[in-house]
Amino acid sequence: MKISEVSQECGVSADTLRYYERIGLLSPVNRTESGIRDYDEGDLKRVEFVKCMRSAGLPIEVLIEYVGLVAQGDKTAEMRREILVEQRELLLNKIEGLEKVLGILDHKIEVYNQIMLRIEQNFAEKELETEK
Amino acid sequence: MKISEVSQECGVSADTLRYYERIGLLSPVNRTESGIRDYDEGDLKRVEFVKCMRSAGLPIEVLIEYVGLVAQGDKTAEMRREILVEQRELLLNKIEGLEKVLGILDHKIEVYNQIMLRIEQNFAEKELETEK
DNA sequence: GTACAAGCTGGAGTTCACTCCAAGTCAAGG
């Protein structure tokens, strides 16, 4: 599978895929003899994982550390778990913060709805007055 | 109230407060005759609002548009409501996305927990073997 | 009244995460 196909499949630009590899966020991908990247299923999965975690705002640095630990094998499992637990906690806090803001927005919208209603009523009253 | 106090109170740096004012995200604050900013309750509220919306990732550009409309008075109420509704929708989508990722993280952590458990068991078994 | 902390301005610098570019190599169709 070549880079353009992975890009299409995963919704990640080819530039970004190369960038991720360069900074060590994706382990080096196999190449054809002429040097063109040839992604396999495992690569696909790793790309999807990174994409998913990035979509939740996990910093690239943390993910680099994580994939570095994966590369070091089983003995780093505990450290990886700790990273995941920490990021989970941060994500939960973030979601809770966003939900609060969502509530505030909902409230503000409700207030605007009331205002719009009153303006409409005012308008209707004026219509009536004009008819008199 | 001077800038350092507002900064303290709202958890927004003085630099950021000046920056927000410069780009029109906060309406110009009253000054003492010598030119030093003197924030009033209304300013405080506006700062809190901006801080709150920014914390949820609403883009500065959108907020500038919004506060611009507020400055234009009642006739822009409907437009403001539309902005809020749109941003509410975006925020909701974002939260839903984050919740999905949270679920994935939870699942991954659970898998790691199983692994850690197995490693511990292995360890215990080896201990037993050594005792034999 | 003299330090010195805090305020001001315009502009430059920083960080994060890409994104684009130039210049060269490679592969498939006609």
Add this chain to the structure above:
DNA sequence: CCTTGACTTGGAGTGAACTCCAGCTTGTAC
């Protein structure tokens, strides 16, 4: 074979949102 489009690299550029700085003025404590 030759064109055309996709791939390669290293490095430069971008955009969002601050953050810092130099050089100046102002307010406060002793």
